[in-house]
Amino acid sequence: MRCEAGMADKTDLTVSRRQFSDLPRRFAADERGATAIEYALIAMMTGIMAVGAMTALGDVVSGSFFDVVADLFPDSP
Known part of the structure; x- marks a missing residue:
């Protein structure tokens, strides 16, 4: 059973x-x-907290x- 060219295009589109x-x-x-995304989020939050602590x-x-x-060195300028 062969399909016409137009019929095959409609089926592919569907x-x-x-x-x-x-x-x-x-x-x-x-x-x-x-899991990789969760670990990336944990690493990001740890980094943000570390930068915040260092800044504070x-x-x-x-x-x-x-x-x-x-x-x-009390005599230093």
């Missing part, structure tokens, strides 16, 4: 539309890579180091 309409459902159900404590630590250097 299959493509069906595959395209199923894309969001398939994407939501696909769990491949979820930076002046305190810097001041402490300058005080120690000033006590060790």
